[in-house]
Amino acid sequence: MLVYKYRSGTDNDLIAIENNQYWSSSIQQLNDPCEATTDTKRVKHFLNYIGQKVGAKTKEDFELINNNTDEVLSMDDKMGIYSLSKTPLDELLWAHYANSHKGFCIEYDLEVLLKNDGKNHVHSFPVVYSKEPPSIGFLDIIRNKQNDLIKKFAFYKSKRWEYEQEHRIVTSKKGLNSYDYKALKSIYFGLKTSASDKNQIINLLKERGVNFYQIELEKNSYSFKAVKVETESCIDSNYLKEILISNGKSIKFEIIKSKIFNSGGIGEFKVLLKQELNKSEIETLINYLKKNLFNEGKVMFFEFFTDQNEIDNLPWVSAEIKKGKIEIQFNYEK
Structure with a gap:
């Protein structure tokens, strides 16, 4: 839907x-x-009846029942x-x-x-x-x-x-x-969206497989229609697959597992690396993943692998973010 x-x-x-x-x-x-807004008259009537049976007598007693009912509900x-x-x-x-x-x-x-x-x-x-x-x-x-x-x-x-x-x-x-x-899936631009705003949004999302539409008025009508905006295609998008770092080097990776618990601010991720990385490069990758996968996450756990066949075993590198600090552990040397 x-x-x-x-x-x-x-x-x-x-x-x-x-x-x-x-x-x-x-x-x-x-x-x-x-x-x-809800109608709680019926439940309050019942609770007042129960209250009367167990000793509620004064106006203050019944006000307490009604106020507590509102607070609980x-x-x-x-x-x-x-x-x-x-x-x-x-x-x-x-x-x-x-x-x-x-x-x-x-x-x-x-x-x-x-x-x-x-x-x-x-x-x-x-x-x-x-x-x-x-x-x-x-x-x-x-x-x-x-x-x-x-x-x-x-x-x-x-x-x-x-x-x-x-x-x-x-x-x-x-x-x-x-x-x-x-x-x-898509972004629809309003009748008065400026050209600069459209270009900014298109450039922001063009590597994510997003479609863009312009809202227009139907002729001789109050009705709207959506007309597709043709943009530069990004068939080979590297979004969440590759990032460029210093000296023209890139980090290539594949996200195997991404589990987010918004309610608790906890995230769990498994990442398959296409090459071995040093500690600084792993930190760079973790910061990129945090921003794009779970930017407001409080506690995040990462497991990095260099072999597809080992993803159910001990990861090559384990890492976590807690209180804004990154901790990295190399579990064994290659």
């Missing part, structure tokens, strides 16, 4: 796509003040939200979220975008638009089905927002989240 993110085109937007990241916003950062500080759309051709979305058509729109492969962290930390559903907030009852609590509760908190909005055709990702980590670069 393809999904779309409208962006203004700020420096932070460009840094994020360069580093294969997206920003998961807190509830408070979203533009709808009614986000995460609130997910405002526990999740991040990445809002997407099902179309790159909506005139209002371009006006509201893409700097009045001066920005751009990102096309993602949703399945690849969701690959990091797994079902316990990433939830993805289309938004349900309704006239009333969803109701949470006692059965919702005792069933303890996390997906059902998250759906009611994060995937319902007023019908007034229905035009957005929103599909959401909810993460257990707010802020920057990394993704596999193959998730980014």
Whole structure:
């Protein structure tokens, strides 16, 4: 499934796509003040009834029950939200979220975008638009089905927002989240995107197999169409395969395993080297991999091999990044 993110085109937007990241916003950062609104009358009524049976009598007792219920059910500080759309051709979305058509729109492969962290930390559903907030009852609590509760908190909005055709990702980590670069399929330029901004984005992503489209107005219509922009092809892209270092030398490699846990800031990687490297060259490669695979990672483990047949055994070099410091260990001499 393809999904779309409208962006203004700020420096932070460009840094994020360069580093294969997206920003998961807190509830408070979203533009709808009614986000995460739910109807908790039924569950509060039941808990007040139980409270009365076990000794609650005063107004203060019942206020405490109701306030604690709201606090327990609130997910405002526990999740991040990445809002997407099902179309790159909506005139209002371009006006509201893409700097009045001066920005751009990102096309993602949703399945690849969701690959990091797994079902316990990433939830993805289309938004349900309704006239009333969803109701949470006692059965919702005792069933303890996390997906059902998250759906009611994060995937319902007023019908007034229905035009957005929103599909959401909810993460257990707010802020920057990394993704596999193959998730980014295309970039759509707005009606007013400047030539310099287009060239900057094309040059930034041209080695990653990304397609580029220009939004245009259909003749005699309010409708938009997307016209493919022909760019210099990069069939033999070296992105995440080779980097140039000093004196014209290059480091060639293949990423065998890339596992990222956005929620914990932990990454695990296996890399097959095409040649032996010294310590300084390994540090250079690690810094490159960190930026392009998991730029906000806190703890990262690397295993480097020089023989395809040895990737299930002890690596030639083990390395880790912790608290910004790189530690490298050569496990045996070649």
